[in-house]
Amino acid sequence: MSPAPIALSCGEPSGIGPELAEAAWEILGTDLPFALIGAPGHLPGTVPHVEIGDISEAPQAARDGLPVLPIDMPGPRVPGTPQPAQAAGVVTAIERGVALAMSGAASGLCTLPISKQALIEGADFAYPGHTEFLAALAGVDEVVMMLASDTLRVVPATIHIPVSEVPAALTPELLEKRLRITHTALIERFGIAQPRIAVAGLNPHAGEGGRMGREEIEMIAPVLDRLRAEGMDIAGPLPADTMFHARARARYDAAVCMYHDQALIPIKTLAFDEGVNVTLGLPFIRTSPDHGTAFDIAGKGLANPSSTLAALRLAWRLAGGTA
Numbered sequence: 113m114s115p116a117p118i119a120l121s122c123g124e125p126s127g128i129g130p131e132l133a134e135a136a137w138e139i140l141g142t143d144l145p146f147a148l149i150g151a152p153g154h155l156p157g158t159v160p161h162v163e164i165g166d167i168s169e170a171p172q173a174a175r176d177g178l179p180v181l182p183i184d185m186p187g188p189r190v191p192g193t194p195q196p197a198q199a200a201g202v203v204t205a206i207e208r209g210v211a212l213a214m215s216g217a218a219s220g221l222c223t224l225p226i227s228k229q230a231l232i233e234g235a236d237f238a239y240p241g242h243t244e245f246l247a248a249l250a251g252v253d254e255v256v257m258m259l260a261s262d263t264l265r266v267v268p269a270t271i272h273i274p275v276s277e278v279p280a281a282l283t284p285e286l287l288e289k290r291l292r293i294t295h296t297a298l299i300e301r302f303g304i305a306q307p308r309i310a311v312a313g314l315n316p317h318a319g320e321g322g323r324m325g326r327e328e329i330e331m332i333a334p335v336l337d338r339l340r341a342e343g344m345d346i347a348g349p350l351p352a353d354t355m356f357h358a359r360a361r362a363r364y365d366a367a368v369c370m371y372h373d374q375a376l377i378p379i380k381t382l383a384f385d386e387g388v389n390v391t392l393g394l395p396f397i398r399t400s401p402d403h404g405t406a407f408d409i410a411g412k413g414l415a416n417p418s419s420t421l422a423a424l425r426l427a428w429r430l431a432g433g434t435a
């Protein structure tokens with residue numbers, strides 16, 4: 113039996129999200145059933161859309177157009193200029209997607225990019241990103257952000273915090289939890305029986321034996337030693353500058369990095385168009401394109417849908433679908 117459709121939350125209406133949703137339907141058609149949760153009036157109209165009342169109607173509706181579960185939002189889409197007045201609707205779309213995924217009516221949630229600033233201004237949004245919001249909605253304490261592509265998988269151990277706060281945020285407990293969730297997901301979600309994980313150091317040259325920082329010796333290495341003693345295949349702490357070239361990448365299935373840019377720069381450099389953001393540790397499947405709202409090109413017909421397609425396809429595959 114085919115999995116339930118994927119819910120696709122609209123993200124920031126004035127970014128490229130509406131264009132990506134239409135392009136996704138144009139390319140996927142009925143092969144991969146999904147429904148956009150958003151304001152029908154914000155769609156550019158390059159393809160037809162069909163308003164539905166229940167996500168189970170998506171496979172049938174997709175024959176005639178992009179299936180849309182409508183959300184009321186005030187005002188029009190203004191490509192390139194976020195509209196804080198629509199922020200509450202953007203948040204509602206995410207909440208509705210989570211409810212559908214948690215109930216099983218949707219087999220997963222794919223989120224289009226939000227403008228964090230617009231959500232803060234317009235809806236007092238208290239979270240730095242989807243990842244933290246979804247964890248709160250699901251009632252889960254610990255989740256992991258993974259960016260995945262055929263070329264590379266990366267996990268930032270700390271996520272949306274200032275770089276100045278990273279050393280204090282990196283605790284043995286946090287690193288161990290991130291590693292355990294990553295290890296389990298590689299086995300259960302990605303079908304890798306014996307996952308190989310590479311762990312980056314925090315400092316240049318992974319601390320150069322303590323001369324350029326001691327986090328590797330005092331915090332990272334003891335955690336890795338403990339997990340290796342349990343049988344996990346973990347390399348590191350490795351110098352971050354030399355762990356992403358092709359020969360190095362061949363030695364691991366995922367790289368766990370110490371902070372956001374250490375993880376995301378390599379994958380966005382190697383696989384910007386195909387990368388997918390996956391949240392691990394939630395009680396439902398959540399994926400997202402790896403890019404943001406791209407205000408500079410919104411409404412200009414320049415948005416590349418590849419990462420959104422990859423995100424929908426990964427969600428579908430993780431749900432057991434075969435398209």
Ligand SMILES: NC(=O)C1=CN([C@@H]2O[C@H](COP(=O)(O)OP(=O)(O)OC[C@H]3O[C@@H](n4cnc5c(N)ncnc54)[C@H](O)[C@@H]3O)[C@@H](O)[C@H]2O)C=CC1
Pocket residue numbers: 128224225226227228229242389400401402403404405406407408409414415416417418419
């Ligand atoms: N999952 C999410 O909700 C995410 C949201 N964001 C948010 O997006 C906003 C803008 O972030 P930026 O750092 O400017 O990154 P961005 O990814 O929106 O844009 C960076 C550059 O890549 C280009 N680009 C991005 N996606 C593209 C696509 N599909 N096709 C063609 N070109 C594309 C843009 O035109 C821009 O030149 C911020 O508010 C940020 O917080 C950023 C990343 C993820």
Ligand SMILES: NCC(=O)COP(=O)(O)O
Pocket residue numbers: 240241242243244376389400
């Ligand atoms: N840089 C990744 C990013 O901002 C996506 O975050 P999230 O909204 O998926 O938590």
